[in-house]
Amino acid sequence: MFKTSLFLILATLLLFGVAYPLAIWGIGKLTPHTATGKPVERDGKVIGFENIGQSFHSPKYFWGRPSAVGYDASSTGGSNYGPSNPDFLSTVQQRIDTLLFYHPGKTAADIPVELVTASGGGLDPHISKAAALFQAERVARARNMDVRGLTGLIEKQTKGPYLGLFGPKELINVLKLNLALDELPQSSQQ
Amino acid sequence: MNTEFNGVLLIFLASVLLAWPLGRYIAKVFSGQRVWTDFMNPFENRLLRLAGVNPEQSMDWKGNMKALLVLNLGFFLVAYLFLALQGLHPFWNPNGFGNWEPTLAFNTAVSFTTNTNLQHYSGETGASYFTQLMVFCWLQFVSAATGIAALALLFQGLKNKSAANLGNFWALFLKSNTRILLPLSIAVAVFLVFRGAPADFRGLQEITTLEGETQKVAGGPVAPMVAIKQLGTNGGGFFGPNSTHPFENPDYLTNAAETFSILLIPIALVFAFGFYLNRRKLAILIFGVMTLLFLSFNAVSITQEMKGNPAMEKMGLAEQPNLEGKEMRFGPVASAFWGVATTSTSNGSVNSMHDSHTPLSGGVYLVDMFINAVYGGVGVGFINFFVYLIIAVFIAGLMIGRTPEFMGKKIEAREVKIATLVVILHPFLILVGTAIAAFAATENPDLAAAWLKNPSFHGFRKWRMNSRRPRPTTVPVSKAWATTPPSGTS
Numbered sequence: 129m130f131k132t133s134l135f136l137i138l139a140t141l142l143l144f145g146v147a148y149p150l151a152i153w154g155i156g157k158l159t160p161h162t163a164t165g166k167p168v169e170r171d172g173k174v175i176g177f178e179n180i181g182q183s184f185h186s187p188k189y190f191w192g193r194p195s196a197v198g199y200d201a202s203s204t205g206g207s208n209y210g211p212s213n214p215d216f217l218s219t220v221q222q223r224i225d226t227l228l229f230y231h232p233g234k235t236a237a238d239i240p241v242e243l244v245t246a247s248g249g250g251l252d253p254h255i256s257k258a259a260a261l262f263q264a265e266r267v268a269r270a271r272n273m274d275v276r277g278l279t280g281l282i283e284k285q286t287k288g289p290y291l292g293l294f295g296p297k298e299l300i301n302v303l304k305l306n307l308a309l310d311e312l313p314q315s316s317q318q
Numbered sequence: 319m320n321t322e323f324n325g326v327l328l329i330f331l332a333s334v335l336l337a338w339p340l341g342r343y344i345a346k347v348f349s350g351q352r353v354w355t356d357f358m359n360p361f362e363n364r365l366l367r368l369a370g371v372n373p374e375q376s377m378d379w380k381g382n383m384k385a386l387l388v389l390n391l392g393f394f395l396v397a398y399l400f401l402a403l404q405g406l407h408p409f410w411n412p413n414g415f416g417n418w419e420p421t422l423a424f425n426t427a428v429s430f431t432t433n434t435n436l437q438h439y440s441g442e443t444g445a446s447y448f449t450q451l452m453v454f455c456w457l458q459f460v461s462a463a464t465g466i467a468a469l470a471l472l473f474q475g476l477k478n479k480s481a482a483n484l485g486n487f488w489a490l491f492l493k494s495n496t497r498i499l500l501p502l503s504i505a506v507a508v509f510l511v512f513r514g515a516p517a518d519f520r521g522l523q524e525i526t527t528l529e530g531e532t533q534k535v536a537g538g539p540v541a542p543m544v545a546i547k548q549l550g551t552n553g554g555g556f557f558g559p560n561s562t563h564p565f566e567n568p569d570y571l572t573n574a575a576e577t578f579s580i581l582l583i584p585i586a587l588v589f590a591f592g593f594y595l596n597r598r599k600l601a602i603l604i605f606g607v608m609t610l611l612f613l614s615f616n617a618v619s620i621t622q623e624m625k626g627n628p629a630m631e632k633m634g635l636a637e638q639p640n641l642e643g644k645e646m647r648f649g650p651v652a653s654a655f656w657g658v659a660t661t662s663t664s665n666g667s668v669n670s671m672h673d674s675h676t677p678l679s680g681g682v683y684l685v686d687m688f689i690n691a692v693y694g695g696v697g698v699g700f701i702n703f704f705v706y707l708i709i710a711v712f713i714a715g716l717m718i719g720r721t722p723e724f725m726g727k728k729i730e731a732r733e734v735k736i737a738t739l740v741v742i743l744h745p746f747l748i749l750v751g752t753a754i755a756a757f758a759a760t761e762n763p764d765l766a767a768a769w770l771k772n773p774s775f776h777g778f779r780k781w782r783m784n785s786r787r788p789r790p791t792t793v794p795v796s797k798a799w800a801t802t803p804p805s806g807t808s
Contacts, residue, residue, distance in 0.1 A: 209772065
């Protein structure tokens with residue numbers, strides 16, 4: 129019985145700890161872009177990953193969601209705050225205040241909720257279209273450009289539900305949006 | 319919002335529709351009938367013969383139980399050694415992680431051997447690729463296969479007149495791995511790789527972001543582990559925050575595939591019961607009872623998460639869903655559905671942070687984990703349900719004044735005593751554990767403050783969540799962007 133156990137342990141270790149992952153790794157070689165996490169390049173340099181959010185502070189860029197780990201992709205996580213936790217609520221209040229300071233003319237009722245809540249993994253790459261539109265005027269002002277040019281860009285970067293049927297409506301990948309923003313002809317790079 | 323409901327409806331229907339043929343297939347594998355994976359026969363038989371097992375030789379319950387326990391003790395020892403000595407192996411450790419502290423290695427080895435997958439470590443900051451694969455990925459296969467093999471023995475026991483000749487645990491264990499878990503894992507892992515879950519062996523990658531900051535990105539052989547994590551009701555993620563992490567769960571489709579993977583085998587095993595014993599109607603009845611609970615839990619959780627947090631409305635925000643701890647690409651509906659699916663099946667993986675869910679939603683998850691048999695973990699979930707059945711049949715028998723009988727077997731004092739012990743053990747362990755923790759906390763409030771992220775009743779809940787809570791985040795909130803005022807002037 130001990131010999132049998134030992135043998136089966138060794139066999140399954142080789143099968144599921146080595147052979148299986150290596151097989152998947154090998155299949156991944158067929159699709160190197162996705163198997164390395166969809167890196168995004170600019171001027172031949174990797175500047176990020178499509179699905180890994182980055183922190184944006186500058187008024188010239190659209191901001192992503194707050195992150196409990198400051199978009200640290202080497203140590204990820206969420207806040208784990210309960211909805212009535214006073215620490216959580218005061219953090220939300222600070223976020224609301226910050227947003228209203230940088231977006232004069234808006235009220236708290238205009239703020240899309242994802243801009244004041246942290247995601248689960250701390251790396252959420254998306255915001256809603258509403259959250260991008262909320263920031264459009266600020267970005268336009270910081271870049272000295274017409275806000276209408278931006279709304280068009282936001283529209284173009286918006287992705288609907290899968291096949292138009294399944295999943296959340298109107299999501300925007302913040303990194304891609306900001307990359308496209310830098311590409312705009314009238315846009316002043318920082 | 320309708321498209322979000324469509325999504326979860328699709329996931330649920332796909333799980334049930336595919337679980338039916340899978341159940342038939344599993345019943346055939348258990349009983350040794352011909353199936354398309356028979357090409358593995360020579361390989362498996364050879365392995366078993368080398369191990370000194372005659373797969374045709376049936377054992378009684380004692381022989382099978384001994385085999386199960388000895389094998390699992392071996393799992394634990396190997397896992398413990400690999401973790402405690404992690405720093406010693408020269409390869410598959412690009413980030414140079416060291417040995418694990420003994421109590422953490424012990425806790426983790428126990429937890430993954432028993433298919434619990436409680437994580438007091440975080441994959442990207444503590445586990446080398448060697449331990450990710452040779453401890454966690456491996457145990458996620460073999461611990462799940464142990465449960466499935468145990469269920470196969472139970473099925474045969476129900477078929478038999480006595481507890482002799484239940485079958486051969488070694489052979490059932492190996493086949494549960496190679497015939498059920500492996501093919502499904504390969505399919506799911508390949509899908510994940512194609513959608514952007516990494517499968518590489520690189521260490522931390524340093525990139526410069528658009529704003530010129532440095533971001534270090536952890537990767538690794540994520541896809542193969544995530545597949546079996548979902549399928550084997552394991553739940554222990556490659557990264558700390560589990561399937562909320564964009565590399566574990568890149569988009570809406572992978573989320574659908576991973577939620578489907580949570581439900582598929584647990585539901586299929588209910589149907590397998592019907593096929594194996596030729597009691598399809600009974601299997602559908604059992605499935606119906608489970609599904610009624612499952613859908614009711616979903617109704618509560620989804621509406622609560624959609625309604626959002628009233629405390630935030632008081633701050634002047636418009637009524638919006640509760641998105642704290644949730645990912646935009648899944649949305650509140652698919653997050654709540656995952657929450658119910660993962661607690662129903664004692665899977666324990668998350669695609670949103672359950673601590674941040676609304677109170678009723680979190681309460682539903684606690685009930686779900688307590689019942690432990692709404693579909694339930696692979697193999698063991700149905701066994702739990704079976705124990706409830708015994709007690710229900712016994713009570714019903716008392717009510718109508720007949721000797722209780724289930725599937726041709728009398729249920730008498732001895733059977734009910736065993737079943738009752740099993741049912742009571744679960745709350746007993748939870749309550750005693752909570753009592754000890756509560757006592758320690760009142761004796762030493764500093765300790766409690768370090769344990770708990772949330773004050774009052776909510777913090778109390780944490781002790782009762784026996785499974786797979788991602789480690790409490792210790793990063794100060796001040797790192798969140800909103801409290802770091804954006805640079806530059808507007």
